[in-house]
Amino acid sequence: MPRAVTQSHSHALARSKHRWRRYLADERAEAAMYRSLGRRRQGEEREILMALADAEKRHEQHWLDLLGDEVGRPLRPALRTQVLGLLAKWFGSVFVLALMQRAEARSPYSKDPDATPKMAADEQMHEEIVRGLAERGRKRLSGSFRAAVFGANDGLVSNLSLILGVGASGVSTHVILLTGAAGLLAGALSMGAGEYVSVHSQRELLEASRPNPAVLKIIPILAVGNNELELLYRAHGMSEEQARARAHLVLEERTADSSIILDQPEDVSHEEIGTGMGAALSSFCFFASGAIIPIFPYLFGVSGMPAVFTAAGLVGISLLGTGAVVGLLSGASPVKRALRQLAIGYGAAAATYLLGMLFGTEIH
Template sequence: MTTSNPSVDDVRRWRRHLADERANSRVFHDLAARRHGEERDILNALAEAEERHAQHWVTLLGDHAEPAPRVTLGHRVHAWLARRFGLLFVLSLLQRSKAGNPYARDADASSSMVADEAVHEEVLRALAARGRLHLSGNFRAAVFGANDGLVSNLALVMGMAAAVDSSSIVLTAGMAGLLAGALSMAAGEYISVRSARELLAASQPSHGTKDALGGLDLNTNELELVYRARGMDPDHARTRAADVLGQIHLRGLTPDDAVPAVMTDADEQDAVLNPWGAAMASFGFFAGGAVIPVLPYLAGLTGYAALLTALVLVGVALLLTGAVVGVLSGASPLARGLRQLLIGYGAAAATYLLGLAFGASGLG
């Protein structure tokens, strides 16, 4: 570890680490102030760890620690988001920032700091996972709806523009695609969520089962079969059933969990959605995405000018939606954005070529 006569590069690097640690500590404190219970305690503990790391760099820097180093633009963005947006968004950004663990290659960082940074990434991943579980259902409907609207209607507009020479026909086709697609998405999402809720309801114990437990024979104990059918091993099922029937026969009490329900993680996620809410969200997000390719035609543009404008607008929208998915999933926003862009443009190019192949006169 360098402790005396540090070079200019050493001082610059240490000051950058100091700025990062202080900025992270402020972000964690800002997030903790908006939470409660266990999450608040965890976030405050992370902030305290960052302060310990900051003190390490202050000690190394000595007089070079002043004036306080300026916070980077990235940390300013994190702090701003922490005060204005949801916990998941900020945690996902912080999780990604910890993934590189810059201390792993820095001889001036202590071994405990290297370990801390690696563990902090996992703590952030675990905290973000809670939010992702609650977000997944509605977020899925929103992202799928918006991206389907963008890609399908851009492809439709491209194909029609290549096949006919009338901008009014392209606009009509685009609006028809918007309405038909939005209604189809809404209907599909409603049926999907409603079916999931009905399947979940079919797995719940009947009302009469709990009342019938008092009449079971202690020597045969049919309740054991229920537990085994629900996934318990035979020994555990036998012990649990005997305990439940013992409470019923000896004390006249029926535990609330005497007859367990069947519910998987997927069921829990789908069950929290309201079918009508999911349908309206899908309709709105699909329509919002599908209207973008037809905006140039609504504005009066025609021919290649309208088509190129639609491509640019949809490209920007695909990059943004892909980047948001990347941030929330802890992946690279740029990589996810480019993936969305390539898929969307690939579909549009395919339909454009088909339009040229089967159209009568091409662009007008």
């Protein structure tokens, strides 16, 4: 075999072994993350996370077998894996699960000839399992958290737009500051009241749609030939055949179990939308916390264009943060969501600033 071919083969093998060691390091780190998260959970979630750690150990063994005696010194896992490990150790929250969902989705095994098809399938399944675990946390957060994140975002964008629009018309710094304070209070109160009405109304609608428990008492005295129970099931979405079979079964057994009305979870829907007061307080506080940021430069005596650039910069950083958080929780790219949030916020502020300049010029 020519020497050049031999050297090329040796270099390719060396690169493969380095890649295997990297995979080995990542598998070990991911197994450690699942164990760390599992120790913070109880019951079923703990069992699932520990089982995922065991699955990563099986993948680890595959790379150990390929490397044989050439495992060498342990490599550091990829930077994102290291960051995930620290987050899992420190927080152990839905944010980490959302990040791990994305990490499983980016597995290179489906394109790597040295990984088995079973390993690639495992990684896809792990993504779905972690998605399911993260979904539980998202449901627990979705009510008040939604009001908090979007309240802060509204406060940032609306008050920055208000301040820039008024400031561009040429008014004094004192007027801009008063305008910003008024915008903060008006917006926070409006957001809080609106969120309370929205969530409270949604809970009332859900409550009105729940079956009446009093219906259970009449089941034992319904006639077997009566079709009202069949109509009840059809009204709740069953087909005619399903409703007839279900009604016949219930009337024959004369059961008073609540499942005869409709198979529904206990109160999951109510938990997901949160309470009216909780959503209102979150919306008020986070709108105010967002709306105060563009006022900071004016509070400390900065005026003119330096104040505009400072306010826009502070709001931009905050928009990037809220966008990244939403991206993490949704399992999407935090970078893309952060940039989208920034573009929307700056677009609204720029439009208002230009209108303020236009009106200011016309007034003068």
